[in-house]
Amino acid sequence: MGTMANSSTNTxxxxxPATKNPATLFKAAQKPMRVVVTNVGGSTLFLAxxxxxxxxxxxxxxxxxLPAASGAGSQAVIVLAPxxxxxxxxxxxGGVATIAVSEALPVT
Amino acid sequence: MGRLPAMWAGREITLRVPYTMEGELIVMGSxxxxxxxxxTFTNNIDMPFEAHRMIPRVIGLDATSAVQPLQIPETTLMxxxxxxxxxxxxxxxxxxxPTLINALIKGSSERTxxxxxxxxLVRSEGFQVVTDSLALPVWDGNQIPVSPPANPLANLRVTxxxxxxxxxxxxxxxxx
Numbered sequence: 001m002g003t004m005a006n007s008s009t010n011t012x013x014x015x016x017p018a019t020k021n022p023a024t025l026f027k028a029a030q031k032p033m034r035v036v037v038t039n040v041g042g043s044t045l046f047l048a049x050x051x052x053x054x055x056x057x058x059x060x061x062x063x064x065x066l067p068a069a070s071g072a073g074s075q076a077v078i079v080l081a082p083x084x085x086x087x088x089x090x091x092x093x094g095g096v097a098t099i100a101v102s103e104a105l106p107v108t
Numbered sequence: 109m110g111r112l113p114a115m116w117a118g119r120e121i122t123l124r125v126p127y128t129m130e131g132e133l134i135v136m137g138s139x140x141x142x143x144x145x146x147x148t149f150t151n152n153i154d155m156p157f158e159a160h161r162m163i164p165r166v167i168g169l170d171a172t173s174a175v176q177p178l179q180i181p182e183t184t185l186m187x188x189x190x191x192x193x194x195x196x197x198x199x200x201x202x203x204x205x206p207t208l209i210n211a212l213i214k215g216s217s218e219r220t221x222x223x224x225x226x227x228x229l230v231r232s233e234g235f236q237v238v239t240d241s242l243a244l245p246v247w248d249g250n251q252i253p254v255s256p257p258a259n260p261l262a263n264l265r266v267t268x269x270x271x272x273x274x275x276x277x278x279x280x281x282x283x284x
Contacts, residue, residue, distance in 0.1 A: 024236060029199035
């Protein structure tokens with residue numbers, strides 16, 4: 001294993017607002033990680049670094065909102081501190097998020 | 109204790125407590141990217157978890173999510189689910205790509221993914237397990253099948269358990 005953490009990609013179904021279990025998009029390990037999140041579902045996507053902000057209704061405070069995809073899909077680049085997580089729920093049904101993860105400060 | 113390590117992180121292992129982390133998920137056919145809840149496979153105990161094996165199981169359910177009395181052969185059920193397993197605590201994937209359960213387990217007699225070397229999770233480390241399901245075959249769960257099926261296969265319950273030991277190490281620590 002080299003000094004740079006492996007990049008990865010993933011696409012996940014994201015549950016609706018009534019869930020007590022938001023989707024875990026990614027969690028950083030020992031290194032800061034950059035996550036590109038794109039909303040490719042048909043419903044507004046709410047992102048947060050803690051699950052409580054996403055399970056308490058209504059879901060706005062403490063979250064970052066990616067509007068529903070219309071064509072290209074809305075996108076955000078978020079940097080995670082070591083051990084920090086990124087979670088998601090959607091406003092309605094049929095939420096899908098796609099992510100591309102790389103080390104935030106690559107050292108080769 | 110046989111071939112099991114006597115030390116963990118330079119400290120003596122004084123006790124092994126049998127332990128399992130298990131999760132259940134109901135998926136329909138032809139779904140992708142359905143994951144177990146985040147906390148399911150996270151070690152939230154102040155002891156290192158020494159995992160020895162992963163035990164995957166798939167159970168056929170009808171439209172009401174009740175277990176079908178007559179099940180499809182288990183080898184077939186295990187060909188319907190792919191798993192993608194990652195350890196967020198170390199930023200490593202345990203499978204290169206989503207892998208059919210049948211390709212993870214050793215055989216029909218020992219239906220587990222045995223790890224020759226134990227794998228360790230310290231507190232707040234855990235596995236993310238994401239499932240893909242293939243198209244479900246037409247199957248009547250009744251003892252006497254009829255056409256069309258009276259009690260058709262509609263969902264699958266995917267069960268994943270990580271089995272091993274919690275380690276008590278000396279001297280005890282607040283962190284691990």
